[in-house]
Amino acid sequence: MCGIVGFTGRKPALPFLLEGLARLEYRGYDSAGVAVIERGSDSTEGSSDVVSIVRCPGKMADLMSLPALDGVRGDAGIGHTRWATHGRPSLENSHPQTDCTGEVAIVHNGIIENFRTLRAELEERGCTFRSDTDSEVIAHLVSVERSADRKSGLVEAVRKACRRLEGAFAIAVVAQSDPDLVVGVRRESPLVAGVTADAGLLASDFSALISETRDVVVLEDDQIVALRPGSMQVSDLDGNIVEPTCTHLDWDLEAAERGGYEDFMLKEIHEQPRAVADTLRNRYNQATGKLFLDELRTDSDLLKNIDKVFVVACGTSYHAGLAAKYAIEHWVRLPVEIDIASEFRYRDPVLDSETLVIGVSQSGETLDTIAACRYAKQLQAKVIAVANVVDSTLAREADAVVYTHAGPEIGVAATKTFLCQIAALELVALYLAQLRGTLYSSEISDILDEMHSLPDQIESILAEQNVDQIKAEAARWSGVTDAFYIGRGPGYPTALEGALKMKEISYLHAEGYPAGELKHGPLALIEDGVPVVAVVTNSNVSAKTLSNVEEVAARGGRIILLTNPGAQQEYLKEHDFPVEVILEVPETHQLLAPMLDSVVLQLLAYYVAKARGRNVDKPRNLAKTVTVE
Secondary structure: OOEEEEEEEOOOOHHHHHHHHHHOHHHOOOEEEEEEEEOOOOOOOOOOOEEEEEEEEOOHHHHHOOHHHHHOOOOEEEEEEEOOOOOOOOOOOOOOEEOOOOOEEEEEEEEEOOHHHHHHHHHHOOOOOOOOOOOHHHHHHHHHHHHHOHHHHHHHHHHHHHHOOOEEEEEEEEEOOOOOOEEEEEEEOOOEEEEOOOEEEEEOOHHHOOOOOOEEEEOOOOEEEEEEOOEEEEEEOOOOEEOOOEEEOOOOHHHHOOOOOOOHHHHHHHOHHHHHHHHHOOOEEOOOOEEOOOEEOOOHHHHHOOOEEEEEEOHHHHHHHHHHHHHHHHHHOOOEEEEEHHHHHHHOOOOOOOEEEEEEEOOOOOHHHHHHHHHHHHOOOEEEEEEOOOOOHHHHHOOEEEEOOOOOOOOOOOOHHHHHHHHHHHHHHHHHHHHHOOOOHHHHHHHHHHHHHHHHHHHHHOOHHHHHHHHHHHHOOOOOOEEEEEEOOOHHHHHHHHHHHHHHHHOOEEEEEEHHHHHHOHHHHOOOOOEEEEEOOOOOOHHHHHHHHHHHHHOOOEEEEEEOOOHHHHHHHHOOOOOOEEEEOOOOOOOOOHHHHHHHHHHHHHHHHHHOOOOOOOOOOOOOOOOOO
């Protein structure tokens, strides 16, 4: 969460800082601010320069409306959008934070775990704290180190300060004493840098830099970048110069804009055919008849000999992992456990060198998922990453990677990345089946053919007549306070994801359940008119799920059935089945069905949320990338 931007160049910094922060709004935040070094007119270098701070609780629109911004003219600065962890949203707790003198300004993502100890020490040394944040200790530490040794400069002061910090962080620093320098540091929280002929650039996300450059450097843990106009130097905490690796982004500024759609979420729902096609493209060598992963950094024989699989993920990615569990167990014949990443390390899971852990994260920077995978590697397990961001932390640290080529996803509620995660995970399942010989090559080829049909099938779901039917159904949810989603087999993770999308963006209470569990408690909540979305696409448990639907109907629930056209609907007519609305999806392999069924439920959640007047791109209290535990 939170966003960081930094700029130093031969033009005013403020336009870049504000534009960059606006591009990071999707991450979720509750305050915003900038610090810009204003050059003085005194002939003595640096003596009349000041660090101007403009910040406020609220949104970027609130910041940009402040009159104080009108006079900001400096050409180096940093900016931040904060999501509160230590200290409520307030003016005092907004970033940037400064030292006692106001000469050093910092912005910070993450959590400083030992900030209480550091704060007590700094207060004893005479530092006065103005906020409740953990971040403020960084500014004071840098200031103390600068005072101790003025000759060493800002970079060395930041280096010494960071050696004392415990926890995860990305930091940007500016100081009055060095008015064209921006310093950035990263530990377990994303930070990227770029340089042009006239500027040095810093951000917590690629999207903030894309207007200036598509060639970026992703900082590694405990690396420091020193940026000046037209130059960049990267070093480690010991002071050793590091030659950074440059990554070229293959998407442009237009890819991060709405493209004529009312919201990013709707745009991204409609981008799903292309996103899934891109994720599936070039995964199979026709000449050899073999699947391959994006990056394999371990002996494939080690993957061939695994005897157990764990999938670790959070939120929507967890649902994608649950859908993949069915595929891996069926195609690979290995036991699979699916874990909420934040719980994984703390339950003492049994892992060894013959265990495979698959970490799933849209950003590749979800701290809980990264921590779970690091724990797994400490116990000698092999790790495969599924991520949407090239060179992200999760991708770099894994033994192998499968990228979801979904492009940037701006809406907080995941849509296209969810479908692409399922596609990528099922490619991993087929790859493992290939290694272990649990499927014939002809079987793998047939499944891949069905997967390559999915983009056209998704396109058909997005056809106008289908959307009109979903809109009409959404209009009937105006007075709804509770909704339930049920499914069995692969329909169960679809039900969970459908309910999550509904609650995320419409704020309507929605729950997903295995259909067979209704009689063990949830059935008590069903009463007249309560909408129940039943996922009953063709599978080996369709008949059993329909029996559960009848249990709901008998208690007065209003049934919205998600099913395939054809024989199943004929059965419903013949048996006078109590279904009020039927939403159709094309038929596919039952293990691929969540990728089609979920599109309908995304649209239903979207149009219910719009009918209720919600901001679907920025749901309250949520953030796109969760980089704190």
